[in-house]
Structures are given as structure tokens and as C-alpha cells.
Amino acid sequence: MTDPRRRALAGLCDNCAHQRLVPTRTSVFTMCEAEGLPRYPAVPVMRCRGFAQKDWTEPKREG
Numbered sequence: 001m002t003d004p005r006r007r008a009l010a011g012l013c014d015n016c017a018h019q020r021l022v023p024t025r026t027s028v029f030t031m032c033e034a035e036g037l038p039r040y041p042a043v044p045v046m047r048c049r050g051f052a053q054k055d056w057t058e059p060k061r062e063g
């Protein structure tokens with residue numbers, strides 16, 4: 001499990017459905033899975049045409 005203190009502070013990405021967190025030994029990177037946008041955006045992202053509100057109510061995925 002990722003230590004929340006190591007979470008990236010990625011602005012808009014932190015509430016976006018296209019964000020994928022990529023943990024490393026020393027940090028956590030934000031990867032963007034939206035088509036047509038940079039894979040690794042410069043964070044914090046303040047405005048983005050690809051933003052899609054993350055559904056925080058979805059059940060946690062297993063495995």
C-alpha cells in the first residue's frame with residue numbers, strides 16, 4: 001500500500017479518472033492515461049482539457 005505522505009500533489013490530476021499513480025522507492029509519480037495528452041504531465045496541473053471527475057464511490061479493486 002502506498003504511504004499517503006508519499007502521494008504526489010498533482011493538482012487537478014488527483015481528482016481525475018485518468019490519473020494513475022506510479023510509486024517508486026522514493027516518490028510517487030502521476031501518469032496520465034488520457035488519450036492525446038502527455039503521459040507524465042507537469043504537476044501540479046491547474047487546468048486540463050482532458051479532466052474527468054474521478055468517482056470516489058467506486059469499490060476498491062482487488063488484485
Ligand code: SF4
Pocket residue numbers: 012013016017018019020031032033034037041045048049050051052
Ligand atoms: S487528463 Fe489532465 S487532469 Fe486528468 S490525469 Fe491527465 S493531465 Fe491530469
